[in-house]
Amino acid sequence: MITKEDVEYVAGLARLELSGQEKEEFTKTLGNILEYVKQLEEVDTSSVQPTAHILPLINVYRDDEVEPSTDRERILANAPEKLNGCFKVPRVI
Numbered sequence: 001m002i003t004k005e006d007v008e009y010v011a012g013l014a015r016l017e018l019s020g021q022e023k024e025e026f027t028k029t030l031g032n033i034l035e036y037v038k039q040l041e042e043v044d045t046s047s048v049q050p051t052a053h054i055l056p057l058i059n060v061y062r063d064d065e066v067e068p069s070t071d072r073e074r075i076l077a078n079a080p081e082k083l084n085g086c087f088k089v090p091r092v093i
Helices: 004-013 020-041 072-076
Strands: none
Touching: 004 020
8 A cells, every 4th residue: 555655755756846735646546556456466367478569579581682772873863962972961060
């Protein structure tokens, strides 16, 4: 069970200032959350496999094949500025 002192302690760790009303509200809310977690702990999950994702993860790989690249001049054709076969951009510091 969460106490008002627990809420004050956690608020202090988080450097939060809570009013008396907020402390009461958080005490009640966090207590309700913990009660719900206790209910969930009572559910029999022995036949349920542990999962990290709801869908199975399958990596789809393709063969790494060498293919011809796009022509550099074609890539640079619409560049506003180019220098030594590369895009010329403003220097960023």
